[in-house]
Amino acid sequence: MKGSKIAYKPVGIALGMVSGMLAGAAFKQTWKLIEGEGDAPDALDEDRPWRQILLAAAVQGAIFAVVKAAVERSGAQATRRVTGTWPA
Template sequence: MNRAKIAYKPVGLALGAASGMLAGAAFKQAWKLIEGEGDAPNATDEDRTWKQILIAAALQGAIFAVVKAAVDRSGAVATRRVTGTWPG
């Protein structure tokens, strides 16, 4: 394993935790805009429709994927700037 990969491990872990929190906050805001409600439905919410549950799940997955990709890419670029080597 090269030095860039080793250096990136703790950075990647910290960025992963931060991106999860950021994505969660972004999803809550997006759901408020869509439904006008504070809480997105859980799959086991009896009073929610299939449509609401599936839309919420798809939106959450999309937001988490985009935020994770953006944060991972930014971390890799920053690691290359510091070490001169791409961590991937």
């Protein structure tokens, strides 16, 4: 395993945590715009209809995937600028 890949591991873990927090905040704001409610439904929320639960899950998944990809890509580019090698 390359040294740059080993050195990137702690950075990747930290970036993963940051991306999770950013995605969570973005999802909360997006859900307020979509449904005008404060809390998104949970799959076990008995009082919410299927449509609302599945919509929330789809939106949340899309936001998390986009934020994760953007943060990971930015981290890899920053690592290349600092070390001269791509971390993967």
